[in-house]
Amino acid sequence: MWSLMMIRKSISPAAGDSANTKEYQILYMLIDNKDRVVSKAELMKEIWGGNVDYNTNTIEVYINFLRNKIDKPFGQQSIKTKVGYGYYWDIS
Amino acid sequence: MRIKKRILVYVCSTVIGITAVTFLLIYILFYSYREQSFRKQQQNKIRYTVQLIQKYREQSAEISSILDEQDINDFFDEKLLVYDKEKDLIFSSLDSLEIYSARGLLHELSPAQQSVQTGEKHYDVLGAYIESNHQVYYAIIKAYDAFGYDKLSYLRNVLIALFIGFSLLVILVSLYISSKISKPIVLLADNIQRYDFSSNNEPLSVKTNTYEIEHLTERFNELVRRTNEAFVFQKRTIDHISHQLKTPLAVLVSELERISSTAADEGIKRELDRQVVKAQSLGNIITVLLEISKVEAGQELKKYSTRIDEMIYDIIGELHIIYPGFNFHIKYTPQEFDENRLEVWVNPLLVKQAFQNLLSNCIIYSSENKGSIEMDASQNGFLRIHISNKGATITEEEQKMLFQHFFRGENSRGQAGYGLGLVLTQKILAVHNADVSYNNQGDENYFTVTFVVE
Numbered sequence: 001m002w003s004l005m006m007i008r009k010s011i012s013p014a015a016g017d018s019a020n021t022k023e024y025q026i027l028y029m030l031i032d033n034k035d036r037v038v039s040k041a042e043l044m045k046e047i048w049g050g051n052v053d054y055n056t057n058t059i060e061v062y063i064n065f066l067r068n069k070i071d072k073p074f075g076q077q078s079i080k081t082k083v084g085y086g087y088y089w090d091i092s
Numbered sequence: 093m094r095i096k097k098r099i100l101v102y103v104c105s106t107v108i109g110i111t112a113v114t115f116l117l118i119y120i121l122f123y124s125y126r127e128q129s130f131r132k133q134q135q136n137k138i139r140y141t142v143q144l145i146q147k148y149r150e151q152s153a154e155i156s157s158i159l160d161e162q163d164i165n166d167f168f169d170e171k172l173l174v175y176d177k178e179k180d181l182i183f184s185s186l187d188s189l190e191i192y193s194a195r196g197l198l199h200e201l202s203p204a205q206q207s208v209q210t211g212e213k214h215y216d217v218l219g220a221y222i223e224s225n226h227q228v229y230y231a232i233i234k235a236y237d238a239f240g241y242d243k244l245s246y247l248r249n250v251l252i253a254l255f256i257g258f259s260l261l262v263i264l265v266s267l268y269i270s271s272k273i274s275k276p277i278v279l280l281a282d283n284i285q286r287y288d289f290s291s292n293n294e295p296l297s298v299k300t301n302t303y304e305i306e307h308l309t310e311r312f313n314e315l316v317r318r319t320n321e322a323f324v325f326q327k328r329t330i331d332h333i334s335h336q337l338k339t340p341l342a343v344l345v346s347e348l349e350r351i352s353s354t355a356a357d358e359g360i361k362r363e364l365d366r367q368v369v370k371a372q373s374l375g376n377i378i379t380v381l382l383e384i385s386k387v388e389a390g391q392e393l394k395k396y397s398t399r400i401d402e403m404i405y406d407i408i409g410e411l412h413i414i415y416p417g418f419n420f421h422i423k424y425t426p427q428e429f430d431e432n433r434l435e436v437w438v439n440p441l442l443v444k445q446a447f448q449n450l451l452s453n454c455i456i457y458s459s460e461n462k463g464s465i466e467m468d469a470s471q472n473g474f475l476r477i478h479i480s481n482k483g484a485t486i487t488e489e490e491q492k493m494l495f496q497h498f499f500r501g502e503n504s505r506g507q508a509g510y511g512l513g514l515v516l517t518q519k520i521l522a523v524h525n526a527d528v529s530y531n532n533q534g535d536e537n538y539f540t541v542t543f544v545v546e
Contacts, residue, residue: 049409053420061428
């Protein structure tokens with residue numbers, strides 16, 4: 001949990017400990033389900049709720065924001081894409 | 093233009109202009125006087141010469157040399173021709189100077205036209221008809237008025253030197269006077285410029301013995317005092333109204349939440365939750381109205397860096413409680429961009445209310461159970477939020493009044509409301525240097541909010 005708290009601050013430093021941004025929620029969900037692929041529909045439903053259409057590029061845009069913060073600066077690829085299905089966490 | 097510069101320019105241009113015209117007039121008058129004086133002198137010369145010709149007619153062979161000797165002593169650089177009444181040349185001075193216009197002048201001369209004059213380069217040429225001892229003579233003289241031109245040149249140099257000297261003096265005096273006159277005004281303007289209206293400053297004071305400046309300073313201090321009093325009164329009134337309206341609403345929300353938590357029936361519980369959201373929304377509207385009135389009264393609005401898309405998701409979440417069947421299709425343009433372009437410096441409370449109005453309208457006036465939101469960051473320096481739905485559109489006539497108080501279009505018939513939501517939305521966005529616009533295509537309504545992203 002501590003490491004997630006640090007990540008949360010790095011994602012949204014202005015919001016501090018009370019941060020509950022969508023990016024943090026996506027990251028939390030991927031890490032929490034690191035043994036499996038999380039589908040786009042699942043992410044949309046859990047994070048955006050039932051009132052946002054699943055057919056949207058929102059997830060792609062947010063995954064891109066996340067990669068710019070936690071992968072690109074360190075030359076790694078921790079959020080991987082399962083084409084046509086979803087995303088999974090792989091830090092190996 | 094500063095008042096000092098204005099005084100300087102006006103005084104200098106007026107005085108120097110008048111001086112230049114006066115000096116030019118003096119020069120022109122003197123130039124004319126020289127011409128007249130020289131011609132008079134030449135006429136006397138002709139008359140004297142003709143008298144000599146008459147007197148020594150019989151000694152005509154020697155007359156030329158005698159006259160010329162005298163001429164050369166009297167004048168330099170001149171030519172005299174004398175003709176008899178038949179216009180035959182009877183005398184010509186020895187000077188080699190030629191009179192090119194002699195024939196023409198001689199032709200013009202007659203008893204009716206007794207004097208004609210012209211010029212050849214710097215020379216004055218004069219033709220004269222003379223009657224002496226019942227004899228008629230015509231004479232033409234060409235001469236250079238060296239003495240006159242010398243005086244004219246001297247006068248011109250004196251006038252130019254005087255003009256330059258006088259102009260410099262006028263500029264220096266004007267600088268001093270303009271500085272002296274404008275000093276208290278400039279001091280007053282600087283003091284007003286530096287005056288901090290947001291804090292309770294001491295009354296303005298300007299050391300001057302000018303009645304108008306003293307009066308202006310007194311009136312300014314009076315104005316500031318009254319404005320401060322008005323601000324204090326307004327602040328107290330706003331705080332009072334805010335307290336009187338928001339406290340009962342907070343109590344109402346709290347009571348509704350308490351009843352909801354104890355309600356056994358799921359239907360009643362859901363309805364109570366909707367009423368809680370509506371009451372909270374009413375509280376927010378009151379807060380927004382008070383904030384806008386503060387801004388319009390000159391108070392500064394507190395702004396924070398805010399992710400607009402996150403704010404919109406929060407609003408969608410809240411609206412979902414009231415309208416659970418409605419879905420939003422959300423799209424980002426382009427697919428990849430710097431997320432900072434979604435951050436705008438705004439007052440979150442106010443802008444949230446603006447979007448809440450637009451999204452509520454999108455739901456209420458939609459013919460389907462869905463609407464679209466596009467976060468458009470494709471143009472550098474701008475963030476556009478397009479909100480669209482399908483439903484009855486607004487006519488071109490109605491669009492002109494869309495953002496006016498109490499306007500309700502044909503499509504709002506049967507819907508609750510007072511026609512204030514869009515006015516409020518536009519006011520909120522205006523204080524954030526943003527705007528909202530409407531257009532439609534077919535049965536699609538589009539509202540576009542445009543932020544300038546720094």
